[in-house]
Amino acid sequence: MFLKPKIFLSSLALLLSFASLFLSAWIILPAPNMFLLTLAVGAPEVSPWLLLLNLLFLLLSLFYIRHRKLQRLVCIFSLIGLLTCGWVLVNIPPTQMQMAKAMKQGLGANYLEQIPVKVRAKMQTHSFDLANFFRGIPLGKTRHQKDILFASPGGVPLKMEVYQPSEVGKYPAVVVIYGGAWQYGNTHANSEFNQYIANQGYTVFAIDYRHAPQYQFPSQLDDVRTALNFIRKHAAEYEADSERMVLLGRSAGAHLAMLAAYEPDAPPIRAVVNYYGPVNLTEGYKTPPNPDPINSRAVLKAFLGGSLEELPNRYQIASPINYLTHPLPPTLLIYGSRDHLVQARFGRQMYERLHDGNTAVFLEIPWAEHAFDAVFNGVSNQLALYYTERFLAWALFRQ
Template sequence: MFSKPKIFLSWLALLLSFGSVFLSAWIILPAPNMLLLTLGVGAPEISPGLFLLNLFSLLLAFFGIRRRQLQRLTCIISLIGLLICGWVLVSIPITQMQMARAMQQGLGADYLKQIPASAKAKMQIYPFNLANFFGGIPLGRTRHQTDIVFATPAGVPLTMEVYQPPETGKYPALVVIYGGAWQRGNPRANAEFNQYMANRGYTVFAIDYRHAPKYQFPTQLDDVRTALDFIRKHATEYEADLERMVILGRSAGAHLAMLAAYQPDAPPIRAVVNYYGPVNLTEGYKSPPSPDPINTRAVLRTFLGGSVEELPHQYQIASPINYLTHPVPPTLLVYGDRDHLVESRFGRQMYKRLLQSGNTAVFLDIPWAEHAFDAVFSGVSNQLTLYYTERFLAWAVSNQ
């Protein structure tokens, strides 16, 4: 007969092993809908923690379960979870080396020497740090101004958040555009990133734009351009150096960032950072991902006002990949190979076109990452991405 504590341990080990392997499975399983996409995004990013959870459930099963068959089943389940999480952990140093090579190929083998020592001193020392994973990436002190109205088109107030270094001075301007399928979001998104970059010596402008379906393209691009004009007019007030302006966007925001920077009449912009942004809307409509948790075609119809068959020209002028007929700012592209909203093949396509047109570009891909991986700020993918993003930006504002 088993005592009640032993029965409790057996059930605990079994439930823990099933729970940990269920969460770990979303590292490799494609999410079929938006609800499960949250697990698909988060699971790879917390894989070190899931690895420990699977290891604990394995040890608990081995020492806490006396029935041989139940013990064997629970151990097998936990081992599966360990192998899945282990794939990410083993891939971290390999991916980091690939990213380092990509940066050198795109910017030059000695690009780090072009970054001032004062800027290097503020950067993360390691591409991935377990202490930061468990304890959080230190953000540092900043000054923050909120809800600054920069325009009221058609009576709609558009606002921005401004993050500044703790000390007064004159700093490079970093314009940040949020994602959300052009339908949702606000400038308060990704506040940790904005605070981090401000502490590292940037005046960060997180800007707003009007949303579909009420407002369709090119309204969003017009709003971004209006925000850039406002920043240029008020640069002194916010301690921003207009000669060192860079622009960064995520998903739909990355799409708008590229469009704004690639216009022939765009204001001087030193560099563009594209986190998993759509670049070829025509092809994206014709060949959506599978599975397609966001319903890509419906999103594009909402944004542009119809299908690609109905509005081919609109899809063409809304695609950043079609604006490479003239020199554009150096561009950093970051995509996850497991992205089921904007597939990484589009990022590679954009990268090749940028190089073919004689522009400077860097492409970083993350084998395990889903769309919006940087939502987990201290996660595995964002640590690697942040490490190289701040180096790319420091290079861009220092050496052109």
């Protein structure tokens, strides 16, 4: 026996509105496992799309659905979804103001005036652009080289990708280190970001490193150092200025970037950009997030070769927060308040320690989860990108 067309369509609307609510709910719900973490990362970043979807089902419930019970359910689901998505959007303006204030506090009220006009002219004019959200952020034309072998430790080939502006020249270097719990990932990660930054007037090096658990710390740090030495040696070949170099990492890559720049024997680095990176592995092991979708203690054991009880000194040596005893490069830290892999409190703790004697900026995005910039034109990445490009320009071009 078949449902009548109107009942069928109303039931379908109910099902779809529930699905939209389910997706929207991960804007506020903490993810208990890796599958749901993907939804929790993506949902706030595509909240304008989800808002439109919830609004569509609300209008359908009001003007099309005639079955009272189904109409009421669709309306409830849609309203909850709208409120959830709306929470992200209404928080954008105060977050923009907070970030602008943090940049001025960290770099100086006139930091933008220190950036050449020609460099400023290429930057995004708004920290969030709804048109860019729907159509995508323009990347510009760049040159791209892949599979550049820079080392083979123990017979493991390590390669990098290089992104360059379209015109031949000599440009500041941005070395990008991908994340992935020190266990996975590749140099092609976040390629849109690399292309965008190259188009802004930088030579971008996306470097590789060996993965845990087969290779444990400090193998990854050794590989980053080897890559930096290679870049300095071959800087002219890739049109890079070895005297103007920034390290930028995400998650595990941010951890490696900080260590590579902060250790007493580190090469000269102009600045560090840390996207949601672990900074205190000892405390991270003692107090893992709850819920803990990646089993943080297991990840740390695989990376360092054992538990905190077994290897307390190694946890201490591998924690960037323990290297703040001498002048350090300016550091930009960007974290999400809802990060359930690397909690924002660690970034804040790092900022407070850095700020006492060093230049540092801490930006926190209220609705963002870990890896929020996976959606390049998403809400959080637009904010992060806007201030990252200003920080890079200040660090590498300031007059």
